Amino acid sequence: MGNFGNERADHLAKEGTFISDETISFVPSRNQIRNGENKIIIELWQNRWNESNKARWTKILIDNANLDRLYGDFYMNQILAAHGVFSEHQAGFFEKRCYVYMAKKRDLCSM
DSSP states (O other): OOOOOOOHHHHHHHHHHHSSSSSOOOOOOOHHHHHHHHHHHHHHHHHHHHHOOSSSHHHHHHSOOOOSSOOOOOHHHHHTTTTTGHHHHHHHHOOOHHHHHHHHHOOOOHO
């Protein structure tokens, strides 16, 4: 058997291996719960992205919702979101009027 003096412990351990009625259940950790919830959120996000008829041009660039893969930088984000420093430049592409640009142009013409 095992170590001298541990006969009782060895006997109980051997008996424990024969008990098949016992079920062992483990509670998932916080990380496992969070990862499972994040997976569900990303799946819902992807389904919503696939079913949307908007932003088709952006969908060509970013087909799948994935948090591990990053695209572009600050400027790419500004272009895709139609914000910030590229509003004048985008006005020509999307046939929108850029009122800030028009105001600057009018001020220059009136000088």
